[in-house]
Amino acid sequence: MNPFRPSFGSSPPEFAGRHELINEFVLALDEGPGSPGRATLYVGPRGSGKTVLLNQIEDTAREHGWWVISENATPGLVQRLATDHLPALLADNDPQARTTKVKSLSAPLGMGGASWETTEAHPRQLSVRSQLGAAADLMAERGNGVLITVDEIHGGRADELRELAMAVQHSFREQRQVAFVAAGLPAAVNERLLRDQLITFLRRAERYVLGPLExxxxxxxxxxxxxxxxxxxxxxxxxxxxxxxxxxxxxxxxxxxxxxxxxxxxxxxxxxxxxxxxxxxxxxxxxxxxxxSLSEISDVDRAFLRAMAVDDGPSRISDIAERLGVDSNYATKYRSRLLAAELIIAPARGYIDFELPYMRTYLRTRSRDLDTP
Ligand SMILES: Nc1ncnc2c1ncn2[C@@H]1O[C@H](COP(=O)(O)OP(=O)(O)O)[C@@H](O)[C@H]1O
Ligand SMILES: [Mg+2]
CATH class of the missing domain: 1.10.8 (Helicase, Ruva Protein; domain 3)
Known part of the structure; x- marks a missing residue:
């Protein structure tokens, strides 16, 4: 059977590299509350291994006895944490979570007439912040903690991420055993989240770019x-x-x-x-x-990339401007946008190159098709 897994989010048969990143995370668990690695953000283009790395981080945390809540930043994130993940954690780990008491005795004992009522010690409408605090306290009794991972953070709703960030930050301030690890596409993370002043928390997180493997x-x-x-x-x-x-x-x-x-x-x-x-x-x-990746950018950005694909290696910005018949200010503007989108890199002053392998080849062979929708 073919052992390889060429699909997004599928664990590879052999997880290569990224050892320092995992070591850094283990260190953050060991160092305790206040360790900078307790808020970590992984960024990298599609296919750079973000989801699979998050899975490894989660496994590592579990091996350390931590409770792991693994989420994706799709709408409803906060709701899922508040009504699903955190109540489940509390119910599973708190011996007093479900208190059963006798409601009434309507028949003499032995007649099977007693009715029972179960009350939840942790009602569902509690906030993420208070439940996270309670969850971390429970885990701390055993010397462990709570890890929350959020994948595809670039797609998250700002209000939800803000609320989650505030809850995590609050736990940090109270010296609780909580860690937060997120992953996303660099351009979107930069533009949307890090610019949002309210999500300062994410800006301060330890940030790693997932580059190529050795x-x-x-x-x-x-x-x-x-x-x-x-x-x-x-x-x-x-x-x-x-x-x-x-x-x-x-x-x-x-x-x-x-x-x-x-x-x-x-x-x-x-x-x-x-x-x-x-x-x-x-x-x-x-x-x-x-x-x-190319379908997410504008026609002009694509024209810029196609002008780059003419070269066999890094392109000079001045050449691109000439090919497009534009001035260098204009070319520089598109250069910045494409750099932010992580579609190009700047290997040297005045030069740019493609970030992803074979994008040049793709643009050369497919440039006609891209013009016709
Ligand atoms: N460290 C790694 N070693 C080997 N294969 C990997 C590694 N990281 C990711 N992959 C493989 O690369 C592909 C993309 O990984 P994924 O985590 O889905 O990327 P992303 O979430 O960044 O888009 C998957 O097929 C996965 O099995
Ligand atoms: Mg992914």
Whole structure:
């Protein structure tokens, strides 16, 4: 069976790298309330491994005995915390949460006529803030705490995030055992959330950008699952596969998946499979990553990127301005927007390049189609 998982949010067969990030988180748990890592934000483009990293962080917290509440910033986040997650935590961990008392005795004992009433010690309408406090106190009795993770934070409603941020911040001030870890797309996080003065909390969070994996990490992420599933890969093929992935986690899975499926019944994956799979891999990353990323930006931004795709490597901003027939102020404005959107990087002064692997190729082959809706 193909061991690779080229789909968003699916745990990879071998989780590569990111060890420092996990170590930092463990340190934040050990250091106690007040440790800066108790509010952490991971940002990175689509497919950089944010969701999978959050899952690892959650597992790590559970191994440390922490209670984990795993959420996504879709509308209703605060409501779900207040009426679902936190009451469940309280009911599961508090021996006094459900007190049962005799309401009335309407018949002599032994006749089965007693009726019972269950009262919730933690009624559902309580605020996130008060319930989080109570939850953290309960967990603290055992030396543990409460971790809340929020994925896709860029899509969250500002009012809800503000309310949650205030609850978490309040717990921090009261020295409670609470940690908060969120993940999102960098541009949206920058523009929407960090500019919102009320969400100062997120601005102060420890912030990590999920960059490419190291080549040796990619090699392990490819080789180990192949061998665990009973096949092997030649060193030459492995090298080529590592290069093809450019360290981008989604591509690691996509490359592994396409290499495996060519001749699943042969014992060894060779360089010829890497060569044969290459076009399909690049096409697929185009459909799953580049196309959605490009559909979110304006026509002018896309024209700018297409003008960049003419170059084989980093582009000079002055060349782009010339190709587009615009002045350099105008070009600089679009440069800033695309940098904020994490579609381009600035490798050197006056130069820009694509952030995501194979976007250049995608724009070259698909530039005509992009003009026609
Ligand atoms: N550290 C990693 N090692 C190996 N594969 C990874 C790693 N992180 C993510 N992946 C794979 O990359 C793909 C995208 O991961 P995901 O967490 O969904 O990205 P994001 O949430 O940033 O869009 C998934 O197929 C996942 O299995
Ligand atoms: Mg994700």
């Amino acid at each position: 080549p040796y990490e990619v090699a392990e992420a490819l080789q180990r699952p192949i061998e665990a599933s009973g096949r092997s890969i030649t060193p030459e093929a492995l090298d080529a596969a590592v290069q093809l992935s450019e360290g981008y986690p989604f591509l690691v899975q996509l490359v592994g998946y396409h290499l495996w499926r060519q001749h699943p019944d042969t014992p060894t994956i060779t360089i010829s499979e890497v060569k044969a799979a290459r076009p399909a891999i690049i096409r697929r990353v185009g459909t799953l990553v580049h196309e959605p």
